[in-house]
Amino acid sequence: MSIKLNALFSDSYMDISQYRDQDFKGNRYEQEKLLKQSCSLYVGNLSFYTTEEQVHELFSKSGDVKRIVIGLDKVKKTACGFCFVEYYTRADAEHAMRFINGTRLDDRIIRTDWDAGFKEGRQFGRGKSGGQVRDEYRQDYDPARGGYGKLDPTNVIFTTGT
Amino acid sequence: MSRRRHSDESDAGSQPHKRRRTSEPIEIEDRLESLICRVGEKSTSSLESNLEGLAGVLEADLPNYKSKILRILCAVARLLPEKLAVYTTLVGLLNARNYNFGGEFVEAMIRQLKETLKSNLYSEAVYLVRFLSDLVNCHVIAAPSMVAMFENFVSVTQEEDIPQVRSDWYVYVVLSSLPWVGKELYEKKDVEMDRLLNQIEGYLKRRQKTHVPMLQVWTAEKPHPQEEYLDCLWAQVQKLKKDRWQERHILRPYIAFDSVLCEALQHNLPPFTPPAHSDDAVYPMPHVVFRMFDYTDAPEGPVMPGSHSVERFVIEENLHCIIKSHWRERKTCAAQLLSYPGKNKIPLNYHIVEVIFGELFQLPSPPHIDVMYTALLIELCKLQPGSLPQVLAQATEMMYMRLDTMNTTCIDRLLNWFSHHLSNFQFRWSWDDWADCLTQDIEKPKPKFVKEVLDKCMRLSYHQRIVDIVPPSFSALIPADPVCSYKYGEEADSSLPGLAMATTVGNAIKNRASNEEILIVLKDVPNPNQDDDDDGGDGFNPLKIEVFLQTLLHLAAKSFSHSFSALAKFHEVLKTLTDSDEGKLHILRVLYEFWRNHPQMISVLVDKLIRTQIVDCAAVANWIFSPEMAHDFTRFYVWEILHSTIRKMNKHVQKIQKELDEAKVKLEKQHNKKASITDTNTSDMTKDDNLFFFQRFIMLLTEHLVRCETSGVDINTTWYKNCIERLQQIFLMHHVIIQQYMGTLENLLFTAELDHHILAVYQQFCALQL
Numbered sequence: 017m018s019i020k021l022n023a024l025f026s027d028s029y030m031d032i033s034q035y036r037d038q039d040f041k042g043n044r045y046e047q048e049k050l051l052k053q054s055c056s057l058y059v060g061n062l063s064f065y066t067t068e069e070q071v072h073e074l075f076s077k078s079g080d081v082k083r084i085v086i087g088l089d090k091v092k093k094t095a096c097g098f099c100f101v102e103y104y105t106r107a108d109a110e111h112a113m114r115f116i117n118g119t120r121l122d123d124r125i126i127r128t129d130w131d132a133g134f135k136e137g138r139q140f141g142r143g144k145s146g147g148q149v150r151d152e153y154r155q156d157y158d159p160a161r162g163g164y165g166k167l168d169p170t171n172v173i174f175t176t177g178t
Numbered sequence: 179m180s181r182r183r184h185s186d187e188s189d190a191g192s193q194p195h196k197r198r199r200t201s202e203p204i205e206i207e208d209r210l211e212s213l214i215c216r217v218g219e220k221s222t223s224s225l226e227s228n229l230e231g232l233a234g235v236l237e238a239d240l241p242n243y244k245s246k247i248l249r250i251l252c253a254v255a256r257l258l259p260e261k262l263a264v265y266t267t268l269v270g271l272l273n274a275r276n277y278n279f280g281g282e283f284v285e286a287m288i289r290q291l292k293e294t295l296k297s298n299l300y301s302e303a304v305y306l307v308r309f310l311s312d313l314v315n316c317h318v319i320a321a322p323s324m325v326a327m328f329e330n331f332v333s334v335t336q337e338e339d340i341p342q343v344r345s346d347w348y349v350y351v352v353l354s355s356l357p358w359v360g361k362e363l364y365e366k367k368d369v370e371m372d373r374l375l376n377q378i379e380g381y382l383k384r385r386q387k388t389h390v391p392m393l394q395v396w397t398a399e400k401p402h403p404q405e406e407y408l409d410c411l412w413a414q415v416q417k418l419k420k421d422r423w424q425e426r427h428i429l430r431p432y433i434a435f436d437s438v439l440c441e442a443l444q445h446n447l448p449p450f451t452p453p454a455h456s457d458d459a460v461y462p463m464p465h466v467v468f469r470m471f472d473y474t475d476a477p478e479g480p481v482m483p484g485s486h487s488v489e490r491f492v493i494e495e496n497l498h499c500i501i502k503s504h505w506r507e508r509k510t511c512a513a514q515l516l517s518y519p520g521k522n523k524i525p526l527n528y529h530i531v532e533v534i535f536g537e538l539f540q541l542p543s544p545p546h547i548d549v550m551y552t553a554l555l556i557e558l559c560k561l562q563p564g565s566l567p568q569v570l571a572q573a574t575e576m577m578y579m580r581l582d583t584m585n586t587t588c589i590d591r592l593l594n595w596f597s598h599h600l601s602n603f604q605f606r607w608s609w610d611d612w613a614d615c616l617t618q619d620i621e622k623p624k625p626k627f628v629k630e631v632l633d634k635c636m637r638l639s640y641h642q643r644i645v646d647i648v649p650p651s652f653s654a655l656i657p658a659d660p661v662c663s664y665k666y667g668e669e670a671d672s673s674l675p676g677l678a679m680a681t682t683v684g685n686a687i688k689n690r691a692s693n694e695e696i697l698i699v700l701k702d703v704p705n706p707n708q709d710d711d712d713d714g715g716d717g718f719n720p721l722k723i724e725v726f727l728q729t730l731l732h733l734a735a736k737s738f739s740h741s742f743s744a745l746a747k748f749h750e751v752l753k754t755l756t757d758s759d760e761g762k763l764h765i766l767r768v769l770y771e772f773w774r775n776h777p778q779m780i781s782v783l784v785d786k787l788i789r790t791q792i793v794d795c796a797a798v799a800n801w802i803f804s805p806e807m808a809h810d811f812t813r814f815y816v817w818e819i820l821h822s823t824i825r826k827m828n829k830h831v832q833k834i835q836k837e838l839d840e841a842k843v844k845l846e847k848q849h850n851k852k853a854s855i856t857d858t859n860t861s862d863m864t865k866d867d868n869l870f871f872f873q874r875f876i877m878l879l880t881e882h883l884v885r886c887e888t889s890g891v892d893i894n895t896t897w898y899k900n901c902i903e904r905l906q907q908i909f910l911m912h913h914v915i916i917q918q919y920m921g922t923l924e925n926l927l928f929t930a931e932l933d934h935h936i937l938a939v940y941q942q943f944c945a946l947q948l
Binding site: 021025026027028029030067068069070072073074077078080084085086111114115116119120121122123 | 211215250253254257503504506507508510547548549550552553556594598601602604634637638639640737738739778779782785822
């Protein structure tokens with residue numbers, strides 16, 4: 017009886033994104049398999065001041081949260097604007113992807129993405145300065161994310177000519 | 179739809195892909211599915227010409243793809259009820275071109291109807307019957323045979339010893355098809371239809387409506403009565419009949435094709451006997467129609483159809499169907515809702531907001547997860563920034579005004595939604611408009627609501643933010659700054675018992691003492707409850723618990739993670755200290771004392787303590803119902819904790835039951851005979867814990883009722899309303915599990931000797947499934 021009418025009832029908020037963790041120990045196929053079963057989410061574009069409590073309150077709206085790991089600057093060991101949220105069940109994580117991704121936390125639109133699973137070390141930013149890579153090259157001023165990007169915009173490498 | 183090519187598999191690494199179970203999609207079948215599903219969507223051509231074109235294409239494909247086309251059409255009938263008439267028109271056109279196909283389609287639909295009924299898919303069955311009845315309008319099905327099917331449905335009301343919800347459903351399915359087909363059926367068979375409606379009327383008069391109070395969002399009749407769904411539908415059908423079945427809202431593409439369709443030969447529905455009742459059958463629960471707006475609320479533009487107009491029914495049905503189809507994709511859902519056909523003739527934003535809140539407040543539970551509605555409303559605000567936010571604000575204001583009579587469970591959902599919504603809009607709200615709540619007793623619904631909203635807003639932001647967003651006059655309602663209360667701190671009185679020990683323990687923890695070492699240190703803590711030492715001082719010692727836990731929590735107060743780590747690290751110590759029931763209760767008391775300004779922290783730590791089995795559900799129940807917690811009994815966070823506890827308990831038991839069942843199956847397979855494991859009746863486990871909650875409620879409520887009676891005071895205090903609705907809430911939120919041991923509840927607790935106010939709650943709950 018039941019054909020699913022795939023053409024119609026898409027669930028695109030659930031799709032895995034293009035991002036693949038370069039440090040993942042395993043091949044692409046293995047990573048994708050984990051992403052498709054995962055109960056863990058990466059959460060990005062947080063303010064540096066957003067607390068674990070705030071993250072917990074928001075993400076509890078889609079189900080019981082098992083664990084939150086706040087992302088840290090590798091050098092300063094302070095929050096650097098991302099975290100991981102792990103649920104007990106996949107279904108709860110799916111609801112977060114559908115209904116919390118793209119909404120606001122601390123007045124900022126946050127972005128969630130499937131994560132293959134937390135491993136020790138992944139809580140640290142991978143930018144050269146210690147924070148996230150995106151903050152290395154960012155040229156706008158974002159007071160909630162340490163102000164300007166790490167690379168000095170007046171640096172000679174950005175200027176053309178000699 | 180992706181088509182895997184062989185090269186994908188070779189990239190996959192050592193493990194081959196597991197093929198999907200469904201058959202490999204072929205391009206043409208995909209195209210057919212897409213064409214059929216998308217007909218009627220935004221197009222440069224008219225709907226009629228699109229339908230005409232599609233009918234031609236499908237007719238040409240019938241020789242090769244007939245079964246696929248049949249299956250797709252049956253599926254859209256079942257899954258896309260909001261486009262009902264588009265597809266019945268399509269089927270009508272196909273039938274006109276190919277009579278045999280029409281007959282096969284009808285047969286396939288009947289088969290599908292039987293299957294959905296067998297599988298307890300009652301809402302889908304309603305859509306199928308409605309589809310069949312609209313096929314009468316398309317000259318595919320002969321009217322008399324449809325009337326005959328309806329007669330068979332209504333005769334279910336004559337069956338004996340059936341649950342009321344069964345006959346309810348069969349009556350509902352007939353009534354809810356009449357907006358589409360009433361006119362045609364009356365034109366052809368008015369005598370039979372009158373008889374049918376009389377039978378229905380008689381049934382509706384004699385059926386029980388005990389369940390209604392439990393399902394109403396507001397207890398007040400004004401301004402909008404919360405009507406039982408069958409009563410409302412009956413009134414709507416009566417009015418439609420009075421209007422001689424003239425119905426102008428439903429989009430009927432088949433009218434444009436009348437000349438073609440009336441040439442077609444019709445089919446007779448085969449006689450359809452409703453499947454007999456079985457114990458497996460799970461009929462839909464009754465519901466109450468949610469109304470919050472009427473024609474006076476939309477200030478300009480089109481008028482809102484009246485509550486007993488059939489247009490109102492059709493609009494609400496269609497909007498519910500759209501949400502049901504698209505809830506997973508909030509952008510699509512919002513777009514589909516806003517492009518509702520016929521939107522220019524109705525105040526669509528008001529209908530949408532009403533339907534959404536109707537679902538959010540539905541009792542026992544909303545059709546979809548609560549947070550979906552928040553996300554959907556945000557999307558709608560994005561798509562209609564000039565109009566929808568105003569309607570939403572108006573709705574919020576109206577609901578605030580009517581908090582006094584709103585069901586407590588619905589108030590919970592409202593405050594959750596409102597605080598989350600505000601957090602997406604910089605907490606902008608005209609708080610001064612609600613200044614009336616400041617002069618009321620803080621336990622009254624309005625100030626209580628504002629207080630709980632601000633508490634929730636704070637959880638999503640931080641204390642100073644809340645101070646900044648409300649006018650200074652609201653300061654009494656601002657939540658406490660969520661700091662901890664360490665009793666052994668610097669300001670502690672030097673004579674405080676355990677003070678020195680707290681320092682010792684604190685230093686030990688800082689010096690990375692092990693669990694054993696801590697326990698040794700704690701041995702020296704005197705027991706205020708005992709004069710002589712018992713062996714090793716291992717009995718319940720409240721001072722030990724206080725000294726250790728206060729100090730530990732203080733050291734770990736920085737964040738949730740710090741506290742979780744601390745509890746995990748010293749799990750052994752905690753387990754030892756809480757070996758007894760008193761120990762478990764005391765640890766909760768100490769936790770509360772320490773974090774009483776930070777309810778969110780209490781909530782997450784209680785959760786951890788349960789999950790790590792340091793406390794059990796009975797301890798949580800004891801603690802919540804204890805006299806010390808009486809002042810917080812009506813606070814939202816307490817109920818969050820309680821319901822979370824019950825849920826964990828039920829999940830745990832279900833998990834064990836599942837493991838037991840699987841082990842049994844495994845064992846049977848191995849031994850090739852019936853397993854003779856003694857079947858632990860796991861339902862006893864939940865039963866006992868749940869019984870405990872009910873017991874405590876009954877005690878609490880009875881005390882109140884007796885006290886009021888003896889002092890001649892009215893029982894209906896704010897506290898009483900809150901408490902009795904919390905009892906209802908336990909039933910409603912956990913009804914799936916509770917329904918499994920109704921017999922025990924009735925025999926042990928909800929007996930005839932119980933005060934009738936309390937018993938009424940139980941009886942209303944029973945009525946939901948009768």
